[in-house]
Amino acid sequence: MKESEAKRAEDVLKEFDKESDTMEYTGFMAKIVAAIAIAFSVFQLYTATFGVLDAQLQRGIHLGFGLALVYLLYPTCKSWSRHKIHPLDLVLAVLGAAAPAYIIYEFQNLVLRAGTVSDVDLVVGAVGILLVIEATRRVVGLPMVCVVLVFLGYAFAGPYMPGVLAHRGLTLSQLVSHLYFTTEGIFGIPLGVSSTFIFLFILFGAYLESTGLGKFFIDLANAIAGWASGGPAKVAVLSSGLMGTVSGSSVANVVGTGSLTIPMMKKLGYHKNFAGAVEAAASTGGQLMPPVMGAAAFLMAEFVGVPYIDIVKAAVVPALLYFAGVWLGVHFEAKRKNLKGIPRDQLPKILTLLKERGHLALPLILIVYLLVSGYTPMRAALVAIVLSIVCSALRKSTRMKPIEIVRGLEKGARNVLGVLVACAAAGIIIGVVTKTGVGLKLASGLLELSGGMLLPTMFFTMITAIILGMGVPTTANYVITSTIAAPALVQMGVPVLAAHMFVFYFGIIADVTPPVALAAYAGAGISGGNALKTGVNASKLAIAAFIIPYIFVLSPVILMMEGTAVDLLLSTVTALIGMVALSSALIGYLADNCRAPERILLVVGGLLMIKPGLLTDVIGIAIFAIILLFQQRRKHQIQTV
Template identity: 80%
Template sequence: MAAEVLKKYDKESDTMLYTGVMAKIVSAIAITFSVFQLYTAIFGVLDAQLQRAVHLGFALALSYLLYPTRKSWSRTKVHPLDVLLSILGAAAPAYICIMYRELAMRAGMVTPTDMIIGVLGLLLVVEATRRVVGIPMVVVVLVFLTYAFAGPYMPGVLAHRGLSIEQLVGHLYFTTEGIFGIPLGVSSTFIFLFILFGAYLESTGLGKFFIDIANAIAGWASGGPAKVAVLSSALMGTVSGSSVANVAGTGSFTIPMMKKLGYRKEFAGAVEAASSTGGQLMPPVMGAAAFLMAEFVGVPYIDIVAAAVIPAILYFTGLWLGVHLEAKRNNLKGVPRDQLPKAWVIFKERGHLAIPLVVIVYLLVTGYTPMRAALVAIVLSIVASALRKSTRMKPIEIIKGLEAGARNVLGVVIACASAGIIIGVVTKTGIGLKLASGLLALSGGNLLLTMFFTMITSIILGMGVPTTANYVITSTIAAPALVQMGVPVLAAHMFVFYFGIIADVTPPVALAAYAASGISGGKPLMTGVNASKLAIGAFIIPYIFVMSPMILMINATAFGLIFSTVTAILGMVGVSSAMIGYLADHSKPIERVILFVGGILMIIPGVETDIPGMIILVAIMLLQRKRRTSREATAA
């Protein structure tokens, strides 16, 4: 079931199933890809354009072999067309490596041969994007390419002089401002190693360890399986790079348990969808976008991780409260303790599997570069697994880990390459600032309205697009408007990142919700609606950290940070109870409205809002307790 759902809703997982010689060829290419990345990480990366060209060449060659031109074609036999495209996919970036010195000497002058290779390279990236990432990303890329040529015919501020084919190809393919720009640069260094690290952690059985630990900790509580889903997805999110993959991985276990306990199909699917989507907001990996954000914002990677911690805590607190209150509202009990694994037993048997995660965080905090920390963690994941016979990886499994890492990174590489096309057009035409000016004009210079329009833009741009590409698009198109309003750059980028991610549970697209409904059997649209209600924190928290960047660790004091976090968590109680319709008793419609207002007041930093928010929350709780006590006394 999980594999079918993953293939249906996660395009990156729908690959060919080769056997025999073809399987060995693909494995050899993938393993060589990983070895190249490890070699350059250990002994030093190549010049930027060379490193990125080799990286893209491997990815294109594998993409065309693993993702067929048409879904109707055989999944076990390679088509000659795909072989040809795979060879061309390797050859087009190889041209840059072979002609590197000559291209550098020409300094932007494009020859007829360059033109042929450049156009071919662009087309290969776009087609690979269609196969690996999906149509939504292709549409965005084609819109920007069209805009590059149609500048003289555009109205008002969108008009520009237009670009010739020579100018566009030269900029997008033969500089580090287009396809071989920052996104592919980060992919060819940090991201690959972290995804390889994730592949090894998966091989060790860390995913099952997370689920078992979550079960031991929360399975017995009210609505236990739903809390297991929240906790396990949060843990998986530390290394996972996909909302849909997270749904398939943990949802195949948690959703049936939730249904068995008594949760509605749509609610069970919504819990897993919202939890898995939240995994992309959970540091340190954040769907690989954290590495890109560090480059775009110009701050150390560890600063991005630190900034993401409190918003992630608030998000998952809201989810936890949502499932808890739903369980209380419907009197759903947990799983008997004697049917659950014991936490101390799990830690004793498999706790060593988490050592690499602890170490990588320690290394990042103490000043190691992400690349060096990931290298150490990869080695440590293999060593840690060997501490017990039951988890020890065999030599063949270590080799397969290299293959799995290369396969898992393809979606990110292709998305980064196509995102580079978008960035290239933006820098060459100036459309980024024009769109930002348009948003500001539409909002009349009002910050709240600017944030609202930026939110809508980010959600639309994020629909059906993987996390990494999602962030690149939203940060390029939407974030500049907030920066122009004086919002700190990190807060602006985190704002668009949050709303781009939450598109995974926002109808009508809501890929994570659709994937969860495939497991739960519920209605996809209603699953998305329920998931959006549970994920309400993700719609509120970004507004708060833009207006008060303290929770992103920007100009924060210890007392202010602790106070703001505690009051915000209490505020999430009000908001979550308003969404579910239960606090100490079933809420009346007017009580839900009042609870929502009180919760928002407490989430907004400042004593002047915290006090009335707390009064509202306590008053409604006492009122509901009195009503429930009176009803119970009458029934007795």
Template identity: 85%
Template structure:
């Protein structure tokens, strides 16, 4: 029925584009030592989640200590070093990575009594801790994030020499280290606090779901639902990537995980390799916009915006639906244009069989959503879901986890959290500089001056800023950076805070398919054998919804379920969906028949009118859409009769 990319090739592609996957491959004693540290890390997190977390700075310090130790043991200083034998220098850094946060734990009472005064030893430990976080960021997150962090650190010292509104008094080394390392306003701030509580548990939950075979269940279910339709494998890619996005925290990992199966299927059906890679890249990137996890950014957003986590989940539902609808429409019109058929139903798995054999694997996902809606805290809901995922897997012998697999789940969960943990710690440095210098408001004022104080130009410049800042940066750090630097400009314009944060989040995420730094598209092209730039351009076309939806919910917050009635939401969603049909058909060049240049322009105009909130614009846009549709239906009918 299907062919799949060789696992070794898929692994190589993942390591090339996803730094988190390029780890050491220990054997023997060293492998056991690293696993023991990772398992102990998970046990600590589960214990504190069950019996109560420690004081904020203590919880975060222990969390960071475990994380840094594992990063330095798993990610070598240089790529040229052996991947099978640990280097003494990395062992030294691992010990220091654990020791510098441990200093906070051991000296906690004295640090509290000193109340911000930094002693000589504090300065050495704090400076070393900051440098270790930055180096860990280089190893597991990448240079783009390091460059942003270093730029902010330089700004902290260069304030007196900065021009115009960017000028400030400047900070001394003692002030900066004290603020970044010995308060909860810097490295140990909100991002690391969320990582040390909610995020870790949800990633551990995802690790156990992966162990049960949920990923294969999603792909088989998507095949059964959509594999037979026009362009079936492409629609399978969209559906399975959306389902995987509910638990996945990486666009690139999602591309390789589902794309190693779906991209060869698409190419075999007749899709061009540049388009096949683009479909998977656009769909997998959309997985980061998919509630309830949203690449772990949902938890950070709840803290930053100051609303319950479930409100973030509700706000993300309609935009995510519209995004995936846009990709689905794009692959549908491409399939119709190329007359690409689906897979014969006889070759596809039966949906009833799949649900009977492995439907129980989805129960933990259903339960966790129910618990969150019922008022459970995310931490408590994740704890229940972790236990339930193990129990549900035991319902059938084919999915049952052995005791050793349960232990390995603890190991894998700790390893999977490392990139998020380090990104959150690194993002804390940025936030610390922003709060200490006030540069966030200054940058917002600069954006407002550039846009002349008008909303649409401000949104446009904020979009460009978020896309640039999001290039090559993982989801959680991406959101922290964009929300800190770009969102305040929209808030100053009177945009609701949640709308402003969702706006920059969307554009930061879509950087994964926006050339020139389109990591998800590059990973897709690595699997398909296509051209990375053309794959990125095609992915941007398919992901057109992500470039439009944020403007929609800023202009019409009802899409985020924070204003208006249910009828308002229904009508706005319906007109937006029809608008997406018009836009997708225009970009692909097919609606009911091949589109002429004029027809494509009219469809774009009509689509944008329906997407823009307003009764008159909706009517006008719908009329343009219907005219083109009727003309094409008439033309196709004439061609058939001829």
């Protein structure tokens, strides 16, 4: 990659991904930050190996390390120096470590007081809550802060709220006590999952990235699909799907793979608005791809109360359908514009790649095997971290030096900060919801708005999830949508897992849904295209994510929750054919350019096939087959003239 392109990609990442916009220390300060980050990772590895501490102690130390690093790495103002720490940030870093440390120091006394807070407790708790909110502003962004502030305001304004939203209201002491000194608020389930499973998987991802796995995925995708029609676009889809197995950010995925694939797509002939959209849709889909799912899979397992491996199994078929939809979109666009692939002699050889760097993917294969075999996610991640280092040593070209292993500890701690802070802030939201009961009240409001009917309830829940997911990272996105929107579906009798997957999908798809489509805007930043048009194109390519959630609510067979293997196979095959019909309708090409009536019929046929049911499948396939044969005949007649 040219130096100018690399700089542009870095600037785009910092603009659209706040987690990447950090201080750039040198000298003594760089060593201090590195030492704190390494100590953080060592603590997490120690507790994962020898046993997790009591909930509040484990989460308190986790939050203390996280807040200290956030205030050292993310300046108060963008205009401040990026090479020298401001005294205010230094003070806040010390307070960030001290506020959770108070819980650790006073743990026995707090247990004995059993919920009664002293004046000192009140001050420390209030400071801790404010520090979490400010850290959220710096790392996650204002959308998340606004949601948190709205819920805090609601906690105090209960007596003045209209109708079902009214409640008795909370005093400052009650709120601080609940949010900071129990495991129902900041130190609740989200931070608990962050302090155990999520940290280890993010550390695992940091080591995989250090071994060069990302470059291997891109080269492998080139070898597999680079020669096909519209090759670079298919490379983007495949490589982003592979990277999504370990990545936790749509925007970071766009910049990481898009800085290589988007210029290739433009060079081949794809319009810049479409090239940016392909990478945005594919990278967003990476958050839907198991086993990590942007770290939300672990939270979902805790919230739903099912084994983690059940979440992974449920996510497999929907994720494959999503990527099939994006792949078909770029294929039909390539056929419509007659775009060829890259000559095979310019592409890497699959066997050579697997021989030279295939061992880098072994930890990913092993972690899936361990999870299926019954290992806990924490133990599986711990083994995979060790194996990633061992596997890299199998060849001299990929071997990690001792200093790189140490730097991996630092990188893992840095990479977890966004998720950590988002989980702490999400804890504030959950704390207010549990204390006021607003979750059920919002669910009742949605049900009343929809007249108690399932499809309108699903539609309003979809809109709510998309709005709540705008500009919010994956983990916090899921926590917010599952807390506020999912209860409405559960009240309608939808299985809990299906309801949570429904809101998760629509929260994630906000990354490519205008007007706040961060992944699409990042793609446009690299391609030089129009942000809004890139977002519209990305939404078309991601059409599967707007349809599939309705299907697994109406028929959870594709979540592997019910039915036989034959039912699953039939549902998957017909849904894939339906995706072919829908993608061709949106792009305007099947076997030939589609006319308006054909596009309408293809949409109808596609939706009928995606919807489970023998009658709808037969009608949908008939419509699709007739249009396909008609277009093939028309194209043949034109060619013979």
